Amino acid sequence: MKIYDKDYDKVINGVVAIGSITYKDAIDKLVPLISKTDFQRKLQDKRFYQKLERDIEKGCVMPTITLAFVNNNIDSNSKIEDILNYFKENVSNSFVLDGIQRLNTLSRVFENNKLDENRSLYFNIIFSDSVDKLLYRMITLNNGQKPMTPRHQVEMLMANAYNFEELGIEIQTEKDRAEKIKINSFSKSDIVQAYLAYMANSPMIDNKKIIEEKMDELIVSKIIANEPIDERASFKDVIIAIAKFKESSKSLKWLKQTNNLVGFAVGMKYSHIEIGKLSVDEFEHKIEIFDKAFSDFNPSKIKLGKMRRELSFEYFKNYSKLGELDQYELLEYFSDFTNE
């Protein structure tokens, strides 16, 4: 057991410390606390945590949990050693403010004998003299908060992690576009969609007939279920490829169509090496074949968008095979594929 540092929270008038404990000790000392926390969220069904279970087995670092004590034995004058000693002696009187499901998951991995017991679980401890204040902290910080939607998370990460201009493409938000559309730029929401689809490994990630909350849930479950296809592939490949192929105005126009773009992006996950090697002219030629086959394929209007997206995905996913076909062979493939 270790305590690394401490600080004082002036709003809830309590000491907050940061520490770690081995998985072994967590199983022995923290897991038994779970049933005590009556006002915490009820135990959830385990399905949702299966992915975390697998990740723990593989050796992920578990996100920090929060423990709490309701008393005034530790105050602003206490030293780190005092906190450590107090915690060691009184751990059975603490309770889990945030992280019940994570501890539960941990103990399931333990029961299956798959836990590396020497690894560390990191935690915060809050010492507060009132349950009300703890509850307040729980509500304002940890729980009761609506999680960020996957769309929102991708948007945030994209804005911070990618320098699109450097990679060679320009992106405009809806707001920018309302003022003045730059001909060569992509719409941000399309790129976000492409990224989400890429992560979910599925081109079908929007569906206006399914309300957003459910759709987000579905995307999350697809992302969670998704095992890496090719460790070397990254969404950056998609951006770099777009930046290259957009030199052809035909290709640019094609890629700016949301359904094409999303299908292309997810397909890249499988074929980034082959497609990365294509020249600007070769790519233009391939999408001409695609479009000819698609227009002869003549899907009914009621499914047009969906089909375009699925077939664009299918085409680039199996590029090494389908890239060889001429428009008639491709047309035949499309009708077989959609009629199965």
Added chain:
Amino acid sequence: MNKRYEYKETISKLGDLYPNLCIDSSNPLLNIFRITSGSINLKDSYSEKNYKLRQNYLKFPYEENKRISKKSIINNFSDEISLQDLNNYFAKAKSNIKFYESIEIEILKCTIALNENRILESFFYLYRILEGISYSIPLIYVSKKTEYNKSYKHLATFFSDKNGELAFFKTFISEIFGKEDFYQSTIDIDFNCIDDEELKKVYYQLYYEKINEKRITNSVEDELIQISFIGFYELLIELRNRFFHNLKGTWQDNFESNKLLYPDIFFKPIINHGINWISIIIFEIIKVDFEKLKM
């Protein structure tokens, strides 16, 4: 179609431009679409009561229409489709009229009962719809497929299950819609619509016991059971079997009436989802109809 219930168009001037989308066009396909999309009013001439149907059961999950306009109609289709397209679709899609007529009245009774808070009655009609469509819809679906060879393969798969019509229907749903978003999504059965805390616990437990564990994707004790799309269908059948039967000699655990003193409350957490489930499936079939028209 029927003399007792009289539909009333809620979208003004709809009939001027798009007569086939207007409720006066006496097309059972359209009527089903308008009822399940929650975009019409109606009057019961017997009780003299008026109803405003406003739940859109074609969204997943269902949601309430705040305002009714032409958008309430077009929003149920993909962006490429215009009102004019729809007007043509409804004008031309005329097959299986008898079948759609028989379903229409059941859906109507089902939603009216729900509007009156007679939930058990509503569930009863819901189940009748389920039985009514479970055999016909797979056949209609297959008959609309253009390729004979593929149809045969489809039919062979459906019939591979020898456990009767409802199991046949289940195979059909999984085979045909398995990749659709609604199929892969989940349904939240929320018990917070039960005000009485004691009943809420008891009913949560009753439901939980009746659901195959592998169909539950998430649950919060006494409050919520999240279940897969196909698991929900199994649940509907299970609830009906356990509730409407009372044979004691069988191995199944039927519901005892003393546990179910409030059937209208018992079925409350699932009734809207049930109508939602069935409406989505029927709507998919209507869309296959349109697809075949190739416009």
